Amino acid sequence: MITIQFTDALVRLAHLVQQVFGEVSREHDLTPQQAQLLCLLVDGPVGMSELTRTLNLEKSSLTGLVDRAEKRGLVVRTRDSHDRRACRIELTCDGARLGVLAHEEVARRMDALAGELPPEQRDLLASAIGGILARHAARGAATLSGQG
Amino acid sequence: MITIQFTDALVRLAHLVQQVFGEVSREHDLTPQQAQLLCLLVDGPVGMSELTRTLNLEKSSLTGLVDRAEKRGLVVRTRDSHDRRACRIELTCDGARLGVLAHEEVARRMDALAGELPPEQRDLLASAIGGILARHAARGAATLSGQG
DNA sequence: GAAAGTAGTTCGTATTGCCAACCATTGTCA
DNA sequence: TGACAATGGTTGGCAATACGAACTACTTTC
Numbered sequence: 224m225i226t227i228q229f230t231d232a233l234v235r236l237a238h239l240v241q242q243v244f245g246e247v248s249r250e251h252d253l254t255p256q257q258a259q260l261l262c263l264l265v266d267g268p269v270g271m272s273e274l275t276r277t278l279n280l281e282k283s284s285l286t287g288l289v290d291r292a293e294k295r296g297l298v299v300r301t302r303d304s305h306d307r308r309a310c311r312i313e314l315t316c317d318g319a320r321l322g323v324l325a326h327e328e329v330a331r332r333m334d335a336l337a338g339e340l341p342p343e344q345r346d347l348l349a350s351a352i353g354g355i356l357a358r359h360a361a362r363g364a365a366t367l368s369g370q371g
Numbered sequence: 372m373i374t375i376q377f378t379d380a381l382v383r384l385a386h387l388v389q390q391v392f393g394e395v396s397r398e399h400d401l402t403p404q405q406a407q408l409l410c411l412l413v414d415g416p417v418g419m420s421e422l423t424r425t426l427n428l429e430k431s432s433l434t435g436l437v438d439r440a441e442k443r444g445l446v447v448r449t450r451d452s453h454d455r456r457a458c459r460i461e462l463t464c465d466g467a468r469l470g471v472l473a474h475e476e477v478a479r480r481m482d483a484l485a486g487e488l489p490p491e492q493r494d495l496l497a498s499a500i501g502g503i504l505a506r507h508a509a510r511g512a513a514t515l516s517g518q519g
Numbered sequence: 520g521a522a523a524g525t526a527g528t529t530c531g532t533a534t535t536g537c538c539a540a541c542c543a544t545t546g547t548c549a
Numbered sequence: 550t551g552a553c554a555a556t557g558g559t560t561g562g563c564a565a566t567a568c569g570a571a572c573t574a575c576t577t578t579c
Contacts, residue, residue, distance in 0.1 A: 229485065229493065232500040233388050239507055242427050254565065271527060285565045286528055291565075308526040308575045315443050316457035330378040336503050337377065338514040345377060348499045351492050352380040355484050359387055402534065402567095420557060432536045434559055439534075456544045456557040 247328045249320055253322070257292050261322030262316065262329075268301065269309040297321065388481070395476045399469055405440055409462065410472030410477075416449065416459040445469065 241255070248258040255308055263269065263277060271289070275282050292298045295317035303309035314322060337345060389403070396406040411417065411425060418468070423430050437460055440446045445466035451457035462470060485493055 228478075229497050230481045232497045233384070233481055235504055236381070236427055236500045237385035237388035237392075240381055241502065243390075244382070245427075256566070267497070272525080274455070277384075279393075279472050281568055282527065283529080283569075285372065287566075290528095300450070303526095306526075306576075309571095310527075329382070330376075333378045333381055337381075338506075340499055340502060344495065344499050347492065347495055349377050349380045351496045352384045353487055355493075356380075356383055358484050358486075359431070362567095404535070418557085428526075428535095429537055430558065431538075431560080438559095451557095454557075458558075494528075501533095 226313060239336075243329055243336075244330050247325055247332070249329070251325055253321060253325065256288055256323045257295075257297065258321075260292055260312075261297060261318050262326045264298065264312060264314045265319065265322045265326065268313040270303065270309050270311050272309070274312065292318070375489065376422060382510055391480050391484075392477055395473050395480070398476070399442060399473055401434075401473065404436055405443075405445065406473045408436060408470075409466050410474045412446065412460060412472045413461045413474065415466065416461040418457050420457070422460065440466070453470050463514075 244258065245255050248255045251258070253261070259278070260274075263274070269277075271282065271285055274280075274289075275285050278285065280288070289300070290299060293300065296315055298312050298314055300310045301313050303311055337348075338347070392406065393403050401409070407426070408422075410469065411422070417425075417428065419433055422428075422437075423433050426433065428436070433448045437446060437448070444463055446460050446462055447460050448458045451459055466497070485496075488496070
């Protein structure tokens with residue numbers, strides 16, 4: 224097994240994921256960003272502010288992304304009943320269909336790529352990544368509360 | 372330990388890497404794409420065609436990226452001595468400095484995020500990713516030779 | 520009830536990325 | 550040798566992406 228530098232491995236992996244995501248998006252006539260947005264919304268409507276955090280985007284960038292998705296009939300803006308400034312982004316039927324399709328297809332391909340890994344390595348990989356993500360989340364929270 | 376879906380884990384990890392890369396780039400007044408380009412060139416000059424494959428970009432997109440990087444004095448185009456159509460993209464001193472800096476800083480942060488992992492998990496992660504990348508490379512080669 | 524904060528939008532600008540069309544050079548092969 | 554395909558890059562036009570600053574509208578705080 225070739226041993227590559229740890230960081231390089233992560234960076235290349237990220238690049239690979241981007242690539243798979245891009246291919247799948249294109250096959251469904253979506254931009255990668257739109258596909259990402261749809262995938263994020265399959266579990267239910269989300270507000271703009273939360274989306275900017277999840278997608279790590281400036282709010283004006285998100286406005287544009289949602290505008291274009293709405294124009295294509297993939298999502299709709301619904302007013303939030305508790306806060307009249309806020310809105311919730313919700314999938315249309317079309318959007319939901321595409322979101323699920325794209326998500327499944329990406330999962331299928333990533334699974335195919337990881338298919339050779341023995342199951343226990345696979346689980347370990349998932350949990351190791353879970354640890355990294357958790358650490359990053361904690362780090363982010365600490366930074367926000369002034370410990371950075 | 373929270374168990375997340377395998378694909379989701381990979382996608383989120385990719386997203387995290389993107390984020391770190393973006394932060395570091397910005398701190399050095401680079402766009403993520405420029406930083407990526409510089410990092411790719413630290414080992415020596417590379418031709419446009421090879422770069423399109425590595426970066427998974429259309430050739431015209433790469434022309435633009437290199438144009439802007441050249442305008443900023445980060446890289447230069449040198450003619451290839453064996454093929455008068457081709458050129459090699461080479462770092463300037465400035466570009467090399469920034470490329471190394473960015474690469475080191477990204478590595479530092481990824482290491483920090485992975486720091487809590489026990490060493491054996493870390494190695495496993497690296498080699499598992501290596502396997503995935505190798506599989507993808509093989510798959511790509513097979514596709515190119517008509518077995519896709 | 521004024522001031523400060525939060526949720527989103529608008530506007531202007533640079534970058535990214537694709538495609539089709541193109542030029543120049545190199546390779547093929549009849 | 551000389552046409553013709555293939556390869557390496559560029560150009561031009563276009564849509565999408567992303568940022569920052571300025572703005573509106575609503576909510577919270579004091």
